[in-house]
Each structure stands twice: as structure tokens, then as C-alpha cells.
Amino acid sequence: MSERQSRVTVIEVTYPAHRGSIGLRGNREPLSWEHTTPPTSSEGDRHRFALQVLEGELLEFKLVRNGEEWAGGRDYVVHAGEQVHVEPYFDRHTATLLPAEELAMGDERLRFEVLLPPSYDEQDGKRYPVLYVLDGQALWSTSADPYGVWNLEKTLDHLFELNAIDEIIVVGIDTAERRLERLSPTPDPTHGGGGGEAHLKLLVEHLVPTINERFRTRPERENTALMGSSMGGLFSFYAAWTRPDVFGKAACLSSSFWWANREMIRRVQHAGTPDPRPFLYLDSGAAMCAFEKDPHVRDGFHHTRSMLRALLLQGYVAGTDLHRLAFTGQTHDANAWAARVAIPLQLLFPPPPSSHVPPDHLPSAD
Structure with a gap:
């Protein structure tokens, strides 16, 4: 031997x-x-x-x-x-949540909070990808949203500690007030709304430039992502689909693709894909029983499947630029999103690849 x-x-x-x-x-x-x-x-x-x-x-x-x-x-x-x-x-082993701020644009007020990764102050020459999350009122362990919280900073701390994702800056956007109006791309016959275009304009023309100016970001589209749940998931999809030049990635959890008689699904079915094409993550819960009637338990599983099919027909490749997962038994609530948010985080922001050099290309010792 x-x-x-x-x-x-x-x-x-x-x-x-x-x-x-x-x-x-x-x-x-x-x-x-x-x-x-x-x-x-x-x-x-x-x-x-x-x-x-x-x-x-x-x-x-x-x-x-x-x-x-x-x-x-x-x-x-x-x-x-x-x-x-x-x-x-x-110097720090956990992320830092900065005090909440507001951007004023005419009559509009945009409240947001910034979470900085552990190395931000110390690695003073480093730049970071940015994730904008449309559920800012429920993201942190200190949040008081009556519908539940994500404990997102704790999940990120664990992922950073494991070197399982790239370090990122997170911007949590509070969408508690006028949520349906602000996050709906088009009006719904029953629920109204339709202010998504105006809200997207605020993000693109005001919030994103402000974050890029004040923090050491990687401003390229491929390093700028959106994430949201329910109506936030619908808006994240809409924003990445409409402005892929700004948002190159979107994670859409339990998205309200049923909104306005499935308008967003029909839009994807009948229009060409945007150029450049955004990277997409879709998920939903799913009822344990096929005959379940409660929409909270069904969690829009069939609507998300319809969106998956529409995207595949438009040339998306499952497992490459499109990921879709279903979680049997998980319902439409913050506890479910908190339980699985580590998955889209790892898909959107994988750790930078190490330079794997084949042993034959390296000198060996005598």
C-alpha cells in the first residue's frame, strides 16, 4: 500500500x-x-x-x-x-438591528428597520447583498405583531454561524397599515386595493437608493432581493417580475396568487418573461387532507402550483432559476414562515464559493 x-x-x-x-x-x-x-x-x-x-x-x-x-x-x-x-x-457574533426610521415622500411614509450582519462594522472594506422584506412589522423577536413573528434575526445568526449563507443586510419594511392597498398589483373585485405600482415606485426611487447610499451594499440586481409572505409574497413576485433590473431575486412565501381572480398567474401565462429574468423561490403549506376546505389550512397550494406551471411554460428551469417547495401540514401563518425561512435564505444567498483547486494542480511534498 x-x-x-x-x-x-x-x-x-x-x-x-x-x-x-x-x-x-x-x-x-x-x-x-x-x-x-x-x-x-x-x-x-x-x-x-x-x-x-x-x-x-x-x-x-x-x-x-x-x-x-x-x-x-x-x-x-x-x-x-x-x-x-x-x-x-x-467583535460581534450576532447581527445588529438599528432603530426604526421613516422615509417621507409627499404624503407617504415608509417605516423600515435595517439589520446589519455581524462583520459589518469590523470588515470595513466589505460590501453586502441586500434583502428587502415586506413584513417588517413581524420580522424580529422584539416585534409585537398580533399575528405572530418570524424571529428572523435569530435564524440569520444561526445561518451566519454555520457559514451556510453569505452575510447580508436586511431591510424590514413595515406594511401593517393599508397592507392590502400597498401590496396589491391590481384591484380585487371583492377586496379593492391596487396600489402596488405606487408602492413599488417608492421602493425603487427612494428606499433602495437611500440604502445603497448609506450602507456598503452590493447594489447590482443579482445582489438585491425581495421576500414576503401572503400579500408580501404576491408583491415580491410582482416587483421582481416588473423591475428585474433592480430586484434580481424574490422569495415568495404562501403568496396570495389568488388575488384579483389570479391576475398575476394569468399575466405570466400570456406575456413573455422579463429580461433579465429574476431568480424565483415559491412555496406554500398544504393540507394533510385532499378534501380540506379551510383556505387557511390549504394555504393556496394549488394557486402556487399554477404559478409554477406558468413559469415552466415560459422557460424557467426548476432547480436552476426557479425553486418551488410545499410543506404539508403548515398553515398560513407567521409560525410556518418562521419555521421554513432558512430555506429560501440559503437559496437566495449561498455562501461565496471557495476556490476548489484539484490536488493534481497543487505541488505535493516529498
């Missing part, structure tokens, strides 16, 4: 040099948990560790600042011969 060779395993770290020195500790040679290994090389804020690891082994490691301060998040695990890039944070 031939001896295993060691492979060069590269860990690249971006961290502001003025905030302290960066080192590694880990579970096997050439690292240890007791002593800090300095970078192989450093240039400005970029630090490179080139480590020899036996082929077939896993290396568990953690970033350390100034020889003693441990980075937030869980340990990283890499394979021999792998190359990864890490942007650690030390």
Missing part, C-alpha cells in the same frame, strides 16, 4: 490589518489548538496560509486575532488540497 502524500492546503483570509494580526489554530499538524500559526505571507489586508495536509485528511481550524481572540462562527473544516477564502469577525 503506497504512502499517502501531503497536499498543499491554502487558506486565504481577508481581515483589516489595522485591527490586529491574524493566525490559525487547528486540530492537526501543522496546526494545534494551543499555539497560533502565523500566515505564510501577508499583503495589506490579505493573509495566506499554505499548509501541508496528508491526502484524505480533514483539517479543522479557527481564526485567531492577536494570538488570543477567537473568531465568531463555527470551526472551518477543509480537505487536503483544498483552497478556501475566509472573512472572519471577532
Whole structure:
């Protein structure tokens, strides 16, 4: 049986040099948990560790600042011969919710709150994708919405800790007042509404530019997403479909696709897809019994399926630029959305891909 060779395993770290020195500790040679290994090389804020690891082994490691301060998040695990890039944070291990603000545009008032990821203040050269959520009154564990809350910041903290998603800025938009009016793209014969176009204009012309000006965002469409539930899901779809140049992604939870005699579904059926085409996530609950009559329990399952079919006929590819999931037994409420919101977050904002370098392309040790 031939001896295993060691492979060069590269860990690249971006961290502001003025905030302290960066080192590694880990579970096997050439690292240890007791002593800090300095970078192989450093240039400005970029630090490179080139480590020899036996082929077939896993290396568990953690970033350390100034020889003693441990980075937030869980340990990283890499394979021999792998190359990864890490942007650690030390000062805060959870996201920061800023005080609520209002934008005034004539007679309109737009109330919103911004959640900053753990590294925002520390990684002062980094820019972040942005997620706008149309249920701002119910998002946080501190929210007092009588219909329930999402505890979104807690879900995000867990995902950040696991390195399961890219760090993002979240803008929660309060839509409690005049919700049907503001989030409906067209009037409904029974419920009225139809102010969605005006609300979208406020977002595109005022809120999004304000957020991009004040915070270190990645303003490109592919880094700007919308998410909402119920009427918020309908509006998120409408906004991404209508202004894909601004919102390149949308997550639509339990969307009210029944609105106005399924107008949005019919619009997709009879019109071409927008260019550029937005990335879409659709979901719904579903009744345990096929004969269930309560719409709260049915959760618009068949309407969401109709939208899926319309999108597939327009050229969308399931599993690529379109994802649709159903959750049997989950009803139309905040508890259900809180329970599954981690799924669309991971689909919309996957962690930046590591640069996987095949072992044969890296020098081996003698």
C-alpha cells in the first residue's frame, strides 16, 4: 500500500490589518489548538496560509486575532488540497438591528428597520447583498405583531454561524397599515386595493437608493432581493417580475396568487418573461387532507402550483432559476414562515464559493 502524500492546503483570509494580526489554530499538524500559526505571507489586508495536509485528511481550524481572540462562527473544516477564502469577525457574533426610521415622500411614509450582519462594522472594506422584506412589522423577536413573528434575526445568526449563507443586510419594511392597498398589483373585485405600482415606485426611487447610499451594499440586481409572505409574497413576485433590473431575486412565501381572480398567474401565462429574468423561490403549506376546505389550512397550494406551471411554460428551469417547495401540514401563518425561512435564505444567498483547486494542480511534498 503506497504512502499517502501531503497536499498543499491554502487558506486565504481577508481581515483589516489595522485591527490586529491574524493566525490559525487547528486540530492537526501543522496546526494545534494551543499555539497560533502565523500566515505564510501577508499583503495589506490579505493573509495566506499554505499548509501541508496528508491526502484524505480533514483539517479543522479557527481564526485567531492577536494570538488570543477567537473568531465568531463555527470551526472551518477543509480537505487536503483544498483552497478556501475566509472573512472572519471577532467583535460581534450576532447581527445588529438599528432603530426604526421613516422615509417621507409627499404624503407617504415608509417605516423600515435595517439589520446589519455581524462583520459589518469590523470588515470595513466589505460590501453586502441586500434583502428587502415586506413584513417588517413581524420580522424580529422584539416585534409585537398580533399575528405572530418570524424571529428572523435569530435564524440569520444561526445561518451566519454555520457559514451556510453569505452575510447580508436586511431591510424590514413595515406594511401593517393599508397592507392590502400597498401590496396589491391590481384591484380585487371583492377586496379593492391596487396600489402596488405606487408602492413599488417608492421602493425603487427612494428606499433602495437611500440604502445603497448609506450602507456598503452590493447594489447590482443579482445582489438585491425581495421576500414576503401572503400579500408580501404576491408583491415580491410582482416587483421582481416588473423591475428585474433592480430586484434580481424574490422569495415568495404562501403568496396570495389568488388575488384579483389570479391576475398575476394569468399575466405570466400570456406575456413573455422579463429580461433579465429574476431568480424565483415559491412555496406554500398544504393540507394533510385532499378534501380540506379551510383556505387557511390549504394555504393556496394549488394557486402556487399554477404559478409554477406558468413559469415552466415560459422557460424557467426548476432547480436552476426557479425553486418551488410545499410543506404539508403548515398553515398560513407567521409560525410556518418562521419555521421554513432558512430555506429560501440559503437559496437566495449561498455562501461565496471557495476556490476548489484539484490536488493534481497543487505541488505535493516529498
